[in-house]
Amino acid sequence: MRLSHKLFVTLRDDPADAEIPSHKLLLRAGYIRRIGSGVYAYLPLMWRVLQKISQIVREEMNATGAEECLLPQLQPAELWKESGRWDTYTKAEGIMFSLIDRREQQLGLGPTHEEVITTVARDMIRSYRQLPLHLYQIQTKFRDEIRPRFGLMRGREFIMKDGYSFHADEESLKKTYQDMYTAYSNMLRRSGLAFRAVEADSGAIGGSGSTEFMVLADAGEDEVLYTEDGKYAANVEKAVSLPADAQTSPFTNFEKRETPGTDTIDKLGDFLKCSPTQIVKNVLYQVVYDNGLTVLVLVNIRGDQEVNEVKLQNELTKLASQFAAKTILSFSVPTQEIIATWAAKSLPLGYIAPDIADDYIAGSKQVHSKFVRLVDQTAVELKNFVTGANESGFHVVGANWNEQFKLPDLVVDIRKARPGDHSLHDSTQTLQTARGIEAGHIFQLGTKYSQAMGATYTNEQGEEKPLVMGCYGVGVSRLAQSAVEQSYDKDGIIWPVAIAPYHAIVTIPNIKDSQQIEVAEKLYNQLNQAGVETLLDDRDERAGVKFKDADLIGIPLRIVTGRAITNGKVEVVKRATRESQEIAIDEVVNTLQQWVKEAIAG
Ligand code: ATP
Ligand code: MG
DSSP states (O other): OBGGGSOOOOOSSOOTTOOSHHHHHHHHTTSEEEEETTEEEEOHHHHHHHHHHHHHHHHHHHHTTOEEOOOOSEEEHHHHHHHTOHHIIIIISOOSOEEEOTTSOEEEEOSOOHHHHHHHHHHHOOBGGGOSEEEEEEEEEEOOOSSOBTGGGBOSEEEEEEEEEEESSHHHHHHHHHHHHHHHHHHHHHTTOOEEEEEOOOTTTOTTOEEEEEEEOTTOSEEEEEOTTSSOEEETTTOOOBOOOOOOOSOOSOEEEEOTTOOSHHHHHHHHTOOGGGBEEEEEEEEEETTSOEEEEEEEEETTOOBOHHHHHHHHHHTGGGGTOSSEEEEEOOOHHHHHHHBSSOOOTTOOOTTOOGGGBOOOSSBOSSOEEEEEHHHHTOSSEEEEOSSTTEEEEEEOBTTTBOOOSEEEOOBOOOTTOBOSSOTTOBOEEEEEEEEEEEEEEETHHHHHHTOEEEOTTSOEEEOEEEEEEEEHHHHHHHHHHHSEETTEEOOOGGGOSOSEEEEOSOTTOHHHHHHHHHHHHHHHHTTOOEEEEOOSSOHHHHHHHHHHHTOSEEEEOSGGGGGTEEEEEETTTOOEEEEEGGGHHHHHHHHHHHHHHO
16 A cells, blocks of 8 residues: 555644543554544554454454354344343443334344344254354444543444354353453464453352453553462452451450541541451442332441452342342442431441441332341451441440341452452462453353343253353454553554554655665565565655654554665664664565564464
8 A cells, every 4th residue: 555545644743632642642643533422433554453353353263163243233122121131221321322213113232242142042043953152243332331431442332353152051161161261362462462361250140250351551441460470360350369367456345435536447546546457347338229229238347458349239239139129220339418318317427337227227119228238258257346336436346246246147258359468379479460451351151141031942851941151252443452552652653563554664765766766666566465564655755754654653664765775775674673674675575574474473
């Protein structure tokens, strides 16, 4: 491709609305244009990158025996009503764009395709003989994200590879899951990315496990905890660890103490001269279930620990059926104003005890009249602890479970693991922290969708069983931008060769020089014929401008048909290292072909 014939516009300055380097660079280098909030045009250079990544993804998927297909983006609401997700997706979470057609039929734009694929499976899979099966697609997804940001990182329209597998049993699912683990690792490695596979939260249903593939970068929205020995890595939402040991309580007798102005753990520890590990902290949460019922939740946890709200929400989702609900609509730490909407009397906030009475709640049709009480394991083990006295300005010391306070029936792990904590698998290892961009997620779904939608098969014994499912997603457009976030310098993008839009660019410093043009044209044609994808910068611009642009767009190899041609040579510069060398014109094609081959084999 000749730059003189190309839609090629680069910007000198950083666009105002871009925050992170990769977003700025993709805009400046003319890869993408913002069309609306979270909506981008992928311009020709970007489209080549996306196609290269798609091809790597496709090759790795096909190698596992999965088959490519294309599913509709326009999805009938009925399917989502069958699975029970329509209201949550269009109203509660609001992530799904929905519309009504001219026949007054409700439709949604696909944020994901479990419902569609499960319908296909329900209609077409009859027997265990057809299993296992794995279908995937590479397609645009629509999600009305609350905070679209960082360009392609969190778009409202983005490209995803999503795959769905169907199995007769868990064992077969686990095998495919392992194959996907390998395939995903291969995809990211081949795309030239530094990444980490981490244990991920599977929500309340997925006891069976999921893995996220995190591209390591400071701009990542996720926190990853891992150990140096490489044996443990998890998303902080899911991570477990050993809490530090609690110190022995200085209080041996139970008594109430006046503790003015101690509504935080730190102030209380200072005032009573005790360790936060000797305090039972009581934290109030509020959850609204999908039937509209508000439930107040009191969590007891050791004072030095924090609640992992993802783990807590999973526990509360498990309780949904007790309240005749299916799932959670919203979850929060209630503000004073919200508390006022259900409190029968003023709560001793900051001084709440584990036995705070249910009559603080003015129960109603919309508000459950009792607290749901959960205790984290760290609080269970404490002796002679300090906690609130249910009276502003007062605490109790020397308290024990099942003496002064009844231990809640629900003992759970809802503690947040933190960097520096000792690891469970080996207590000499401490957790380290890193930021990551979630590029892929593989998930053992089990029978959630097949059961809800009646997708069954007949097993060898002639019994009808729900299909066991797995799902596997990789964000193609997010992955592309992650590569830039991981690899750039002050002058621009440095693409990994395997996903660069072009491998090489031939720059003609002076287009008035016919000899330069002749050599450049020849190399441009020969390189392309030899499979080295090459651009030709034949624009009527100063050499400096051309070099700057080549750096900005990040093409791995630059060939300059400058002064050296009088000696039968050209200058070749590697973008990543800036290493420059003169190569005989006759040897350029072979040398570059070899370099590109080696870099891609990586
Ligand atoms: P996130 O937690 O970042 O919102 P998710 O858990 O919603 O991601 P999945 O539903 O598992 O993501 O989708 C599979 C993949 O699609 C993700 O791993 C990510 O790479 C990509 N992806 C998800 N949402 C977006 C988005 N809004 N923009 C770009 N890529 C996305
Ligand atoms: Mg999401």
